[in-house]
Amino acid sequence: MTTRDPQAPGLAALAGLIADETRAACLLALLDGRAWTAGELARHAGVAASTLSEHLSKLVAGGLLAEERQGRHRYVRLAGTRVAQLVEDLAAQVTPAARRPHTLREAGAGSAMARGRTCYDHLAGRLGIAVTDALTARGLLQQETGFALTDASLEWFGSVGIGLERGGRRPLARACLDWTERRPHLAGVAGAALCRHTLDAGWCVRIGSERAVKVTPSGERALSELLGIAEGALR
Known part of the structure; x- marks a missing residue:
């Protein structure tokens, strides 16, 4: 008989969504509170548009992002203040990498x-x-x-x-x-x-x-x- 907490699978799935550097970069960028196009986020994260699209679909399906389409453009934003708080709190636990700026x-x-x-x-x-x-x-x-x-x-x-x-x-x-x-x-x-x-x-x-x-x-x-x-x- 298992005594595992029923919330464990959901928590693991949520952690898995964030535990990717490209997706984390997107979440941090969207902390500006604005909606970004998929192309803008792809350039920001330094990945191909097709790769970024797959990541965005996972974040939307996981409830972390909300999306809307206007013509050919796909816009995404954080799904709400609770998601923003989660990202902020997690980011605050990370010591910024000590590296010298290149330019x-x-x-x-x-x-x-x-x-x-x-x-x-x-x-x-x-x-x-x-x-x-x-x-x-x-x-x-x-x-x-x-x-x-x-x-x-x-x-x-x-x-x-x-x-x-x-x-x-x-x-x-x-x-x-x-x-x-x-x-x-x-x-x-x-x-x-x-x-x-x-x-x-x-x-x-x-x-x-x-x-x-x-x-x-x-x-x-x-x-x-x-x-x-x-x-x-x-x-």
């Missing part, structure tokens, strides 16, 4: 990603940590027993014009371990809303083809006025 462009891209980037739908890197620290210092976020917004924070988000979609299964605030800073940054509903607002308001702009973002001059002023983050600190 100035590669070095610049790595520096930009560390300075500021999107982590699926919230801010990460030094930018994400700076915002998280500023919210905490102002009593808008507490971290003692896990991330949680304070009453003052709810008022602050409203005053800034950032709406929070409450009532769903996703927590208002969640700690997400930053893989470059090795400290948690703000995720959850509040993290996503804040990230979306910074992009919509022009406080941050995306740069390059990766997840990197940079703070604009107007963003520096806004973050300084609203959170006390020194202008120039995130350049």
Whole structure:
């Protein structure tokens, strides 16, 4: 008589889906929160389009990716926030390989990603940590027993014009371990809303083809006025 946990086969299948370098590269790329074409992902992963198509089909069938077709193009994105959280949490457990960049462009891209980037739908890197620290210092976020917004924070988000979609299964605030800073940054509903607002308001702009973002001059002023983050600190 077996006592094996009935979830074991499913967990093994899920791990098997991720345990492939090409598929892992696709999942990490899609942490930018956008939909990519199969061709874009193939070039990013450095494999043939036919090979990438097989990998995408497995990820879609396994529930990790969602797809849609527009004309000749096949677009894929992460299937939702729970998948993004899974990928983020796993990636944070991996120590980045210590290798020297081969080109100035590669070095610049790595520096930009560390300075500021999107982590699926919230801010990460030094930018994400700076915002998280500023919210905490102002009593808008507490971290003692896990991330949680304070009453003052709810008022602050409203005053800034950032709406929070409450009532769903996703927590208002969640700690997400930053893989470059090795400290948690703000995720959850509040993290996503804040990230979306910074992009919509022009406080941050995306740069390059990766997840990197940079703070604009107007963003520096806004973050300084609203959170006390020194202008120039995130350049």
